[in-house]
Amino acid sequence: MTTDFTDLPLDHRILKSLKTKGFEKPTEIQSLAIGHALLGKDLLASSKTGSGKTLAFLLPALHRVLREKPLSRKDPRVLIIAPTRELAKQVFLQLKWLISSQNVTATLILGGENFNDQVKALKRNPQFVVGTAGRIADHVKDKSLYLNGLELLIFDEADRMLDLGFADELKLIDHCADHRKRQTMMFSATLDSAELHYLTEKMLNAPQRISVGEANAPHLDISQYFYFSDHLDHKIQQLEKLLESTDNKQVIVFTATREDTDKLSKHLSEANYDSVALSAGLTQSQRSHIMNAFSRGQHQILVTTDVASRGLDLLNVEWVINFDLPKHADEYVHRIGRTGRAGNLGNAASLVGPKDWDSFKSIQRFLTQTIEFSELPGLAGKFKGFKSKTAAKPKTVQKTKRSNKKTDAQAPPKKRVRTIEGVDVGDAPMRRKPRSASMDVESDEEE
Numbered sequence: 001m002t003t004d005f006t007d008l009p010l011d012h013r014i015l016k017s018l019k020t021k022g023f024e025k026p027t028e029i030q031s032l033a034i035g036h037a038l039l040g041k042d043l044l045a046s047s048k049t050g051s052g053k054t055l056a057f058l059l060p061a062l063h064r065v066l067r068e069k070p071l072s073r074k075d076p077r078v079l080i081i082a083p084t085r086e087l088a089k090q091v092f093l094q095l096k097w098l099i100s101s102q103n104v105t106a107t108l109i110l111g112g113e114n115f116n117d118q119v120k121a122l123k124r125n126p127q128f129v130v131g132t133a134g135r136i137a138d139h140v141k142d143k144s145l146y147l148n149g150l151e152l153l154i155f156d157e158a159d160r161m162l163d164l165g166f167a168d169e170l171k172l173i174d175h176c177a178d179h180r181k182r183q184t185m186m187f188s189a190t191l192d193s194a195e196l197h198y199l200t201e202k203m204l205n206a207p208q209r210i211s212v213g214e215a216n217a218p219h220l221d222i223s224q225y226f227y228f229s230d231h232l233d234h235k236i237q238q239l240e241k242l243l244e245s246t247d248n249k250q251v252i253v254f255t256a257t258r259e260d261t262d263k264l265s266k267h268l269s270e271a272n273y274d275s276v277a278l279s280a281g282l283t284q285s286q287r288s289h290i291m292n293a294f295s296r297g298q299h300q301i302l303v304t305t306d307v308a309s310r311g312l313d314l315l316n317v318e319w320v321i322n323f324d325l326p327k328h329a330d331e332y333v334h335r336i337g338r339t340g341r342a343g344n345l346g347n348a349a350s351l352v353g354p355k356d357w358d359s360f361k362s363i364q365r366f367l368t369q370t371i372e373f374s375e376l377p378g379l380a381g382k383f384k385g386f387k388s389k390t391a392a393k394p395k396t397v398q399k400t401k402r403s404n405k406k407t408d409a410q411a412p413p414k415k416r417v418r419t420i421e422g423v424d425v426g427d428a429p430m431r432r433k434p435r436s437a438s439m440d441v442e443s444d445e446e447e
């Protein structure tokens with residue numbers, strides 16, 4: 001495996017930017033992907049959140065733009081599509097930093113923003129276009145974006161785009177960029193879903209498959225805690241107790257709905273916490289304002305839904321608290337991946353009430369681990385999970401935490417529950433119906 005960026009045949013200008021930034025060693029996904037990408041191969045790669053996958057595709061893309069003649073002077077050379085506005089923005093920020101001292105142009109095309117302004121920006125013939133799937137497809141249909149000369153098509157978190165219902169848009173983009181010389185890279189948390197398989201068969205040409213740590217492998221830099229909760233008030237008390245142990249470090253609190261983010265953040269502000277919410281009904285620029293303020297460390301707590309669980313690159317977040325569990329198990333991995341980034345250590349706490357039980361079970365199955373619950377002093381939950389019909393005998397549950405000194409010191413006081421009477425924490429089928437619509441996860445994708 002490559003241990004130094006200089007071992008990779010990257011353009012010297014790129015190596016210089018990396019050095020200036022203090023990036024010396026490629027991460028695992030970078031050292032595996034970049035070499036193949038530089039050879040012009042199609043890639044199908046899975047990599048954990050926070051593992052450096054953005055540069056894994058941006059570095060070879062920029063190398064190509066700097067070193068090779070364009071197929072067209074007008075059309076973009078590289079198109080990067082991401083599932084959410086936040087993620088697209090994060091990719092764009094890394095790209096802007098990378099090209100800041102080069103004569104390379106790029107534009108960001110997001111849903112929810114002025115279409116005509118984007119048309120004008122596209123008329124300036126940027127070499128890189130980064131954007132969200134729906135709006136990019138709109139520009140293709142509108143003929144404000146031509147992809148005949150596209151050299152590199154990159155799908156970031158392709159599985160998520162399929163989950164959000166963008167298969168048709170992706171197919172349209174693929175179709176319009178169907179050039180013999182096009183190279184395609186697809187990144188996805190999971191590589192084996194049937195829908196993704198259909199897409200990869202059509203869009204990728206003999207791809208090199210790269211898998212760095214499965215999406216459901218334990219995230220060793222993050223200590224995970226689970227607490228039983230009885231009801232809303234109980235959750236609020238537990239949240240406040242957890243916040244006491246965060247030592248004023250930055251925290252992201254996830255709720256199930258945007259309406260809940262407002263209520264909870266208001267409650268925290270009244271309790272003298274420095275909290276902001278990415279709430280319902282905010283305009284794109286208000287949301288960006290809040291995100292920027294939080295990433296500059298101007299607030300301690302950000303209350304949000306899953307819109308922020310991807311794409312947020314905040315190295316100072318030490319705690320993620322799931323006030324409600326996400327509906328989809330892979331979303332849990334992405335949420336907690338907002339902490340423990342780029343080699344830092346982080347903590348994730350999840351409050352598991354009766355409404356969260358189905359989600360908890362699917363998270364446990366997804367992580368393929370048994371999970372041990374902790375207790376907050378004086379706030380132990382009476383709820384202990386629903387019994388499974390098939391639970392023949394109680395099993396011992398273990399915690400998912402990696403022992404590490406730093407997080408042990410910061411960990412909230414906890415008493416381990418060794419056994420949950422009558423609860424099958426293994427592979428028992430789910431008994432209850434899926435959760436109600438009010439628990440639905442919202443997406444920030446474009447209109």
Ligand code: AMP
Nearest residue numbers: 023025026027050051052053054055342
């Ligand atoms: P990503 O998984 O692409 O969202 O990247 C997560 C974080 O790791 C970002 O803050 C990157 O700037 C940072 N990062 C990416 N590659 C490296 C590297 N080779 N060395 C140090 N940090 C990196």
